[in-house]
Amino acid sequence: MTGLIVLGVYVGIFVAAMFVFTRLGAGLKDYISLKTVTFGDESAVRPNRAAGIISILTLFLLWGMFTGSSLLPGFLHAPGPFAGQTSFDYTVEANGQTDTATVTVLVHNRAENPDPVAVEVGNGFAKNDSITVAQYRSQLVSFDRNDDVKKTDGAKIVAINGQKVRPGSTVEIEGGSVTISDKGTPNFSPENGLQMEALYLPSPEAVFDRTLKVLDEGFRGTSLLGHLGWSLFRVVAGFVCGAVVGIPLGYAMGLSNWFRGWFDPIVEFMRPVPPLALIPLVIIWAGIGETGKIILLFLAALWIMAIAARSGVSGVNIAKVHAAYSLGASKWQIMRHVIIPNSLPEIFTGARVAMGVCWGTVVAAELVAAEKGAGMMIMVASKFQNTDIVILGIILIGIIGFGIDMLMRGAERVLVPWKGKG
Template identity: 65%
Template sequence: MIGLFILAVYVSVFVLSFLIVRFLVHRTVHDYTSLKTVTFGDESAVTSNRTASIVSVATIFLIWGSFTGSDWVPGFLHAPGPFVGDTSFTYTLETADGARDDATVHVRVFDFGETTENFDVDEGEGIAKNDAVAMSASRSTTILFDKNDEAKRNDGAHVVAIDGIEINDGGEVRTPAGRFALTDKGAISFAPPSGLQMEPIWLPPPEAVVGRVVEIANEGYRDSTLWKHLGYSLFRVIAGFFFGALLGIPLGYAMGLSDWFRGWFEPIVEFMRPVPPLALIPLVIIWFGIGETGKIILLFLASLWIMAISARAGVSGVNISKVHAAYSLGASKLQIMRHVIMPNSLPEIFTGARVAMGVCWGTVVAAELVAASEGAGMMIMVASKFQLTDIVLMGIILIGVIGFAIDILMRKAENLLVPWKGRS
């Protein structure tokens, strides 16, 4: 339910932001796109709206902060938090002979991260005695009400009502104090209102993640600094991608230009392309060991087939009229390769390179499972074993940021080296 509510909030902000920018913010842009007479359906006319990007990132941050009770988000934007403080409820005990008595259970709910401390209350008179229970927020607790009652469950005593509302064994009732249920053995299961905020062990607030970044950058993690971990991951990804492109691009060209090469290698490429890199980890360990070579080879295999297919698609997609024009002007095969096929296939190759780099970043976590002592993936996996969610999120965010930065650099390089992309 919380996930659906968060999705609804995100979609609502998206729609509202779109309408505001679309109808209330008027601005005139004079660029290449503004000079076009037809833009709908033209991919080259679609550029990233920076306002939308800023609002999107801000929305994600606000949702994250709101549903984690972050100090960086104004209090009025916080989602309802779990109940914290003192509450109580009354249960009605009925003995085997039909006698009834009421007792009050005083509950003290401690906030996330606080140590629960037991406390005492006056037990009162009668066969049912008052109880005191300490618990943590967003948790449920089982109350053995008869541990101090004169009438015991073993003697046939059982709870028949909570705050005046009748309840049966295995039944459930809700009151302003929370949710109550009777277990199969007649004990009371109690859960106070949990609100909509996430518990830090599941999703820590932004400041906790930033604090971890500063802490690990200064003190390190597992005997290595943060920059050393990221450096190892970056080196592995770039090395694996480089060797994948070094072999994959010539292979793709050969498959696009020669029917013999295509017939020979296409079964191999099409067979390996859908195989996820994770499935290759056992073979990589058996064949290449658990050293650095195995990790780079795994990333190499993750990028090889993508680069081969993108290069082949680039060659196959060259406008044949350009080839005919070059032949009519007396160009040789080498000149056609250099001046027609390679320039016109570069856009597809750059697109494949961006996809391959993203796959490599997605595979680096698995690659660093192979007995790695450094790397962002190693940090994530070790931290997950100890439920250090802030370190897990830190690693994921840093991998995403670095991957996004690399993608931006590759797009800049594409715009610089292939300015004719999207133009005939």
């Protein structure tokens, strides 16, 4: 239910922002609004920077709204869990007689451990009682704990707040609900509201505070930068090895029928195999050390780079090759001045994909067996339910992955300025 509400709020903000920018004349360029559109690298449709900023702010807004963040004013918070005092009456029947007593419930924050509220027990055989319940938790109420007649004597609850009940029945009360278990025991569950429990999704400031702490103290004997550095080292080493082998292999497959026929079945067979499926085999072959992780990343990048290089060679405009031959160029000159320059755009595209796959794979590899790395941080933190560290790791992984892609795009613009220009 909460997920649907979050999605609805997100869609509403998206539609409202687009409507406002359209009305303000900010201009939305898309396929429908433009008379002519040049698709490809030089497409007329460019990212709207304002939309990008609003999108990021919206995600943080939703994060704060549904975690009760102190960074937002209270009126923006989603309804939170019930906290405070409530009560319900239960009617018990025993030996042909009935009596009613009251259970006072104190719902408190998980970090607190208050004493039950003091109550008068009353004069009937059913005695008043009180319990404490932590937010987001439920509590069985041993109603006969201080009653004169016990369940073993035949006492059973027949009504909650005057409503007749039987095992499985639920009665809504202020601040929560009471459900009768199969054995006739009332179970109180406080209202959870729409906010996420910190165990599942901590607030932005909690993650920020944990980030500062990890930066200062490190994590399991290694600094935060050290963990990220080890992950980057593994990714770069595996990617470079995959590129060094994959690019020449792709060129050979694009230039030779024999190489294409020999290696194409292998490449096409391995291409759809997820790198994560190779983890058990790599562990058997190379163990759980650094060698095994780099081999896994090598295999993750190899097939992508081979296919990219092969596609780049196959996509060279044959008219350029004929023009070079007509000018007296040798095969090496054609390779140097025609095939390689025209295949580089495809290779850079493949490199961006391969780096993304390697970055995702190294995190999974570190989840299996590693003493250092971003994936290791996430794995260990999850075991101890340190969700703030898990969120921190995910955010850092996303930022670094995005940064790597931006760097490769920049390198592509500098090294291959002719991309998309025929």
